[in-house]
Amino acid sequence: MSCDIGLYGLAVMGQNFALNMASHGFKVCVGNRSPAKVELTVNRAKDEGDLPIVGSSDVENFVQQLSKPRKIIILVMAGKPVDDTIAKLSQYLEEGDVIVDGGNEWFHNTLRRSKELEPKGIHFVGMGISGGEEGARNGPSLMPGGPKVAYDMIEPIITKCAAQVNDGPCTAYLGPVGAGNYVKMVHNGIEYGDMQLTGEVYDIMKNVLKMSNDEMAAIFEEWNKTELESYLIEITSKILAKKDDVTNEGYVVDYILDKTGMKGTGRWTIQEAAERSVAAPTMAASLDARYISARKDERVKASTILKGPEMTSAEIPVHKSQLLDDLKSALYAAKVCSYAQGLGIIKACSNDMDWNVNLSECARLWKGGCIIRAAFLQKIQDALARDATLPNLIVDPVIAAELNDRTAAWRRVSVVAIGYGVATPALTGSLNYFDSYRRASLPANLTQAQRDFFGGHTYERTDRDGVFHCAWTPAHHSIGNINERKAGEV
Amino acid sequence: MSCDIGLYGLAVMGQNFALNMASHGFKVCVGNRSPAKVELTVNRAKDEGDLPIVGSSDVENFVQQLSKPRKIIILVMAGKPVDDTIAKLSQYLEEGDVIVDGGNEWFHNTLRRSKELEPKGIHFVGMGISGGEEGARNGPSLMPGGPKVAYDMIEPIITKCAAQVNDGPCTAYLGPVGAGNYVKMVHNGIEYGDMQLTGEVYDIMKNVLKMSNDEMAAIFEEWNKTELESYLIEITSKILAKKDDVTNEGYVVDYILDKTGMKGTGRWTIQEAAERSVAAPTMAASLDARYISARKDERVKASTILKGPEMTSAEIPVHKSQLLDDLKSALYAAKVCSYAQGLGIIKACSNDMDWNVNLSECARLWKGGCIIRAAFLQKIQDALARDATLPNLIVDPVIAAELNDRTAAWRRVSVVAIGYGVATPALTGSLNYFDSYRRASLPANLTQAQRDFFGGHTYERTDRDGVFHCAWTPAHHSIGNINERKAGEV
Numbered sequence: 001m002s003c004d005i006g007l008y009g010l011a012v013m014g015q016n017f018a019l020n021m022a023s024h025g026f027k028v029c030v031g032n033r034s035p036a037k038v039e040l041t042v043n044r045a046k047d048e049g050d051l052p053i054v055g056s057s058d059v060e061n062f063v064q065q066l067s068k069p070r071k072i073i074i075l076v077m078a079g080k081p082v083d084d085t086i087a088k089l090s091q092y093l094e095e096g097d098v099i100v101d102g103g104n105e106w107f108h109n110t111l112r113r114s115k116e117l118e119p120k121g122i123h124f125v126g127m128g129i130s131g132g133e134e135g136a137r138n139g140p141s142l143m144p145g146g147p148k149v150a151y152d153m154i155e156p157i158i159t160k161c162a163a164q165v166n167d168g169p170c171t172a173y174l175g176p177v178g179a180g181n182y183v184k185m186v187h188n189g190i191e192y193g194d195m196q197l198t199g200e201v202y203d204i205m206k207n208v209l210k211m212s213n214d215e216m217a218a219i220f221e222e223w224n225k226t227e228l229e230s231y232l233i234e235i236t237s238k239i240l241a242k243k244d245d246v247t248n249e250g251y252v253v254d255y256i257l258d259k260t261g262m263k264g265t266g267r268w269t270i271q272e273a274a275e276r277s278v279a280a281p282t283m284a285a286s287l288d289a290r291y292i293s294a295r296k297d298e299r300v301k302a303s304t305i306l307k308g309p310e311m312t313s314a315e316i317p318v319h320k321s322q323l324l325d326d327l328k329s330a331l332y333a334a335k336v337c338s339y340a341q342g343l344g345i346i347k348a349c350s351n352d353m354d355w356n357v358n359l360s361e362c363a364r365l366w367k368g369g370c371i372i373r374a375a376f377l378q379k380i381q382d383a384l385a386r387d388a389t390l391p392n393l394i395v396d397p398v399i400a401a402e403l404n405d406r407t408a409a410w411r412r413v414s415v416v417a418i419g420y421g422v423a424t425p426a427l428t429g430s431l432n433y434f435d436s437y438r439r440a441s442l443p444a445n446l447t448q449a450q451r452d453f454f455g456g457h458t459y460e461r462t463d464r465d466g467v468f469h470c471a472w473t474p475a476h477h478s479i480g481n482i483n484e485r486k487a488g489e490v
Numbered sequence: 491m492s493c494d495i496g497l498y499g500l501a502v503m504g505q506n507f508a509l510n511m512a513s514h515g516f517k518v519c520v521g522n523r524s525p526a527k528v529e530l531t532v533n534r535a536k537d538e539g540d541l542p543i544v545g546s547s548d549v550e551n552f553v554q555q556l557s558k559p560r561k562i563i564i565l566v567m568a569g570k571p572v573d574d575t576i577a578k579l580s581q582y583l584e585e586g587d588v589i590v591d592g593g594n595e596w597f598h599n600t601l602r603r604s605k606e607l608e609p610k611g612i613h614f615v616g617m618g619i620s621g622g623e624e625g626a627r628n629g630p631s632l633m634p635g636g637p638k639v640a641y642d643m644i645e646p647i648i649t650k651c652a653a654q655v656n657d658g659p660c661t662a663y664l665g666p667v668g669a670g671n672y673v674k675m676v677h678n679g680i681e682y683g684d685m686q687l688t689g690e691v692y693d694i695m696k697n698v699l700k701m702s703n704d705e706m707a708a709i710f711e712e713w714n715k716t717e718l719e720s721y722l723i724e725i726t727s728k729i730l731a732k733k734d735d736v737t738n739e740g741y742v743v744d745y746i747l748d749k750t751g752m753k754g755t756g757r758w759t760i761q762e763a764a765e766r767s768v769a770a771p772t773m774a775a776s777l778d779a780r781y782i783s784a785r786k787d788e789r790v791k792a793s794t795i796l797k798g799p800e801m802t803s804a805e806i807p808v809h810k811s812q813l814l815d816d817l818k819s820a821l822y823a824a825k826v827c828s829y830a831q832g833l834g835i836i837k838a839c840s841n842d843m844d845w846n847v848n849l850s851e852c853a854r855l856w857k858g859g860c861i862i863r864a865a866f867l868q869k870i871q872d873a874l875a876r877d878a879t880l881p882n883l884i885v886d887p888v889i890a891a892e893l894n895d896r897t898a899a900w901r902r903v904s905v906v907a908i909g910y911g912v913a914t915p916a917l918t919g920s921l922n923y924f925d926s927y928r929r930a931s932l933p934a935n936l937t938q939a940q941r942d943f944f945g946g947h948t949y950e951r952t953d954r955d956g957v958f959h960c961a962w963t964p965a966h967h968s969i970g971n972i973n974e975r976k977a978g979e980v
Binding site for chain 2: 012132133134195196198199200202203206231232235236238239240242245246247252253254255256257258259260261267270271274275277278279280281284285287288289290291292293294295298299300301302303305306307308309371391392394395397400403404407408411414415418419421422423424425428429431432433434435436437438439440441442443444445446447448449450451452453454455456457459460461462463464468470471472473475
């Protein structure tokens with residue numbers, strides 16, 4: 001049989017995405033370096049309703065089973081395995097065929113590969129896939145970037161396989177090659193931020209309010225019916241309520257070691273934020289939290305040396321129902337600021353690279369399928385659709401009003417956390433972001449003065465145009481730069 | 491005359507460093523792409539005491555004037571100009587000669603250049619220079635990394651030209667090529683943090699305590715006689731007291747636009763922190779503050795849309811003398827945490843690269859000449875000398891005691907800032923760092939549970955060894971990963 005599409009790389013994500021496509025009636029040919037996974041996937045296809053999947057353990061044969069122009073999605077480990085797979089496949093591919101890399105790949109690698117495939121006329125698409133194993137099977141969020149002609153070839157398939165929400169499938173043409181990986185990278189950075197923010201709220205509930213797991217699970221369940229409705233809030237409730245299945249005593253979450261693993265995308269997001277001169281403190285705080293979490297042995301030792309306030313006897317009075325309300329508001333506001341940061345990173349790179357990424361579409365295709373899916377993405381989508389030139393999400397009138405309504409609560413939460421010694425780097429990082437961005441005048445005048453004092457970096461003035469250097473001390477006159485720059489305007 | 495050393499690249503830093511070396515009796519040959527600067531430097535040498543400097547506007551002639559093995563310091567813009575300069579010089583150099591790049595260069599570029607020069611037998615040293623123009627002239631902090639044999643060749647010169655402190659010159663052999671640039675890069679990251687922390691303290695003094703510039707200048711002057719004694723505190727006092735020399739009305743600092751420029755090293759420090767999985771929130775906050783400061787127009791607009799608390803009527807009571815004392819303590823504690831982060835980055839990279847950088851020596855050579863020179867570096871030097879295996883500076887008993895003594899004040903300052911809406915990302919970022927690192931248990935257990943829930947990332951347990959995956963919901967059983975991983979231990 002001639003297949004509609006090929007999928008190469010059959011770890012769980014690959015298996016599930018192949019089954020997803022086949023469930024929508026597309027004939028899929030699957031391939032993998034080790035043949036066992038091919039057999040496994042073909043068997044799963046039979047078990048899950050005789051789905052139209054054929055397998056091939058030979059690369060040439062795999063390619064030959066595809067109808068032309070060929071479309072192949074590869075789902076292997078990012079980095080060298082992608083290069084190896086492309087090399088193997090491309091020797092049998094022809095001009096006009098398409099390779100789609102569905103992995104979490106560094107966008108510069110995708111740009112490089114696209115260039116390498118150009119002489120052969122093979123199109124290359126980097127398409128981020130979010131939703132984990134479950135999403136891959138039942139409808140993920142798909143973030144493709146590549147030549148429009150290649151997107152058009154895969155569009156009939158991916159629009160069917162993506163999660164479906166109120167206004168369509170959770171996918172869209174995001175821009176030229178690289179844009180898809182980039183949007184997915186930032187999606188993951190935002191995911192890191194959301195998870196850290198939830199963790200900080202949990203920490204306060206547990207260690208300040210001394211709430212039980214069941215109580216906390218109930219609160220998160222309740223919050224999931226409000227403006228906080230989202231996949232991560234939903235699973236947090238389920239996680240907190242889950243009994244331990246190893247000891248059959250107590251709750252799983254209390255047995256889980258507080259060491260958090262990580263992959264590349266979160267780290268890249270932070271490095272890219274710096275590269276693009278975009279402040280991203282919430283996401284940075286979540287990365288830092290993971291690094292510090294990994295140093296468990298150091299922390300256990302440090303806890304005997306460094307003193308915090310006694311958490312039970314802080315001077316700051318705490319009223320439970322008020323603090324819970326405040327936590328809800330603070331979490332919402334902090335999340336909004338984190339999304340604003342993420343969207344700001346995409347915008348900055350899109351401008352630098354001339355990608356013309358539609359930010360409203362990013363928010364729209366995150367509404368379903370992916371880990372950060374959340375009701376409030378509709379508001380973000382709407383805000384960015386109202387004004388695509390918005391300098392920052394948080395100055396949209398609707399979003400701004402929501403933040404303004406919550407700042408008092410947000411401040412109270414931060415004060416409690418600081419008083420009780422509960423680290424809330426992401427919650428207060430977001431608040432500081434808000435408090436910096438809304439200030440017409442920041443103390444950066446002093447910073448710039450220092451730079452001019454010790455490095456002759458010059459400064460601008462508030463009262464007139466021009467570039468200035470101050471003769472801060474008599475000694476400044478004897479320094480060589482005075483040969484080139486006189487005090488005052490230059 | 492045969493010269494002891496050559497200096498190529500005569501912007502102000504180059505001119506001044508050449509004059510510095512000549513002041514110590516070394517015969518210096520200076521060169522530059524445009525001959526005007528050569529003449530200028532030679533004239534300055536005459537003016538400043540008939541110093542032994544000769545100039546050459548021809549590269550071949552420049553090299554020929556140097557005694558063998560030749561030693562050349564280049565001080566040109568980082569990046570391509572360094573490559574161009576090396577290419578020009580190296581065609582006339584011989585095996586055993588040394589090129590020292592004194593610029594703020596990305597260490598990977600230095601590593602590459604070192605490799606490129608290897609076939610010719612030319613040694614390459616990357617040497618960070620801190621102290622600005624004044625330091626370059628009168629004694630900077632010098633951070634060299636390169637082959638030991640090359641260091642030995644330049645040692646007699648650089649130990650004389652460096653700033654001198656209680657226990658010797660502010661230079662030392664820091665390690666193989668790349669290590670010097672790296673230490674200088676982190677030095678700059680720390681400098682960014684120090685400047686931002688000072689700015690936040692200034693912001694609170696100005697906007698919460700409504701202090702005049704003269705009052706603030708007096709406080710910084712007073713603080714400069716205490717444990718905060720440092721170059722940046724000293725110049726902050728001078729800056730605040732400086733009258734405006736453009737209008738002759740008011741103070742310069744009040745006319746300076748709150749937009750802060752930046753160069754690459756701060757950004758790189760943050761990117762490297764992420765690369766090495768080291769939390770560096772204080773330095774990251776200072777970078778973010780610069781990015782946000784640059785968006786002046788956006789902020790002015792945002793200030794009309796986003797609401798802060800009225801700074802004059804906050805609910806949090808403020809007592810001036812107490813708050814000033816608290817600010818002093820908070821600034822000190824936050825600075826210590828920032829230095830701990832910076833040293834942690836150096837340590838992590840040194841481990842990855844097998845550089846064996848002596849952190850105590852880093853602290854020692856920062857005690858003079860450079861922008862971050864400060865009395866408390868002696869304590870840091872001592873702490874790291876006492877125990878070179880210290881996992882983190884802040885668990886040294888002496889340092890820890892200083893922090894523990896200041897946490898109450900630090901929390902009070904953070905609470906005031908949050909209450910008044912004065913952004914203090916670096917001060918509270920440092921506090922959150924402290925509060926994270928000293929916690930034996932962080933809420934990372936929830937984060938890891940979420941990762942296992944949506945991505946099957948597994949978890950470790952507190953009660954037994956092994957790697958676990960939880961069947962969080964009945965749906966988890968139907969997911970493909972259960973084919974490979976059973977619930978419970980795998």
